[in-house]
Amino acid sequence: MFLILALIATLIVWGWWTYPRIGGLLFDLITRLEARLSRVTEVPVAIERMTLATFQGGARHNAPPLLLIHGFSADKNLWLRFVRSFVADHRVLIPDLAGHGKSGFEAGGDYSIAAQAQRMVEMLDASGIDKVHVVGSSMGAYIGTWLAAHYPERVLSLALMGPVGVNLPQPNEVEELVKQGRNPFLIHSRAEFDRFFAxxxxxxxxxxxxLLAAESQTYIDRRAELAEIFDDFHDSPRMEPWLSRVRVPTLLLWGREDRMVPLASAQTWMAGIPHARLECWDGVGHLPMVERPERTAAQYREFLNGVRESCIA
Known part of the structure; x- marks a missing residue:
């Protein structure tokens, strides 16, 4: 009887210990399959002081390339379903930002918005790319806007999904939690991860x-790293003084149920970039490219077609 109980206890402990690891292996397998279906491959790009992991693919003829930039604590995998709609006629470049995904973390590595934008320029140079259409999500939108304002010769258009980077006109759930010392990105348990994911x-x-168990464990294991990256990007200068420098066609895409960045922030973006076009979707939160990948791709395709027409005119 004792041996049976010991065996059951061992199986329970083994299952608890290996469950996230199994999820991690399964996640890697699914990601490789998604990348193949999206016709992109992993390409390391060496820049100053580090190497960025990227997905690259797509056509290399006349249409300018697309640069897709993920948000804080995310990685390049977020764009796989979305980019599937564009590889037939655009070269695509999808990096893991420094400190994220497979690009690796270095303590004291400078994860400010300005530094991350500079790395994007170095990556474009190393890839032999002159100008790009930039698509950014959340912190990636912050970086993309910084690029458009400070490196205007490299950016043809700008699409921003739930962008951070301006002072909030009203209290925000994330900011309030951060002020209380309960940063929702810094996960200690599966229960905290589930609240964050929601x-x-x-x-x-x-x-x-x-898969959620594996992702939860990744956040737990990387909590100290994410804390440093968050401090660097959160302490970066807000974009208001530079929004007027953004002269390229700009699309703002917001989910009305975005709990990370309130829709009220769009007022600041539209005031700073008055030529920007704002699209708001019901039933969508902070990640439209994941929640509605086909619709998001169709919306962006329409925007890109308008950019081309304005250039021809």
């Missing part, structure tokens, strides 16, 4: 529990 999307796709 904040990111209003209509998330179905994700198996084993």
């Amino acid at each position: 904040m990111t999307m209003a209509s998330p796709p179905w994700i198996p529990g084993v």
Whole structure:
């Protein structure tokens, strides 16, 4: 009887210990399959002081390339479903930002918005790319806007999804939690991860529990790293003084149920970039490219077509 109980206890402990690891292996397998379906491959790009992991693919003829920039604590995998709609006629470049994904973290590495934008310029140079259409999500939108304002010769257009980077006109759930010392990105337990995950999307796709367990463990393991990256980007200068420098066609895409960045922030962006076009979607949260990948791609395709027409005119 004792041996049976010991065996059951061992199986329970083994299952608890390996469950996130199994999820991690499954996640890697699914990512490789998604990348193949999206016709992109992993390409390391050496820049000053580090190497950035990227997905690259797509056509290399006349249409200018697309640069897709993910947000804080995310990685390049977020764009795989979205980019599937563009590889037939655009070269695409999707990096893991420094400190994220497979690009690696270095303590004291400077993860400010200005530094991350500079790395994007170095990556474009190393890839032999002159000008790009930039698409950014959340912190990636902050970086993309910094690029458009400070490196205008490199940016052809700007699409911003739930952008951070301006002073908030009203209290925000994330900012309030940070002030209380409860940064929702800095995860200590699966329960905290589940609350955080619920904040990111209003209509998330179905994700198996084993994958969520793996993602939760990744956040827990990287908590100290994410804290340093968050401090660097959160302390970066807000964009208001430079928004008027953004002269390229600009699309703002916001989910009305975005709990990370309130829709009220759009007022500041539209005041600073008055030529920008704002699209707001019901039933969508902070990550439209994940929640509605086909619709987001169609919206962006329409925007890109308008950019081309304005250039021809």
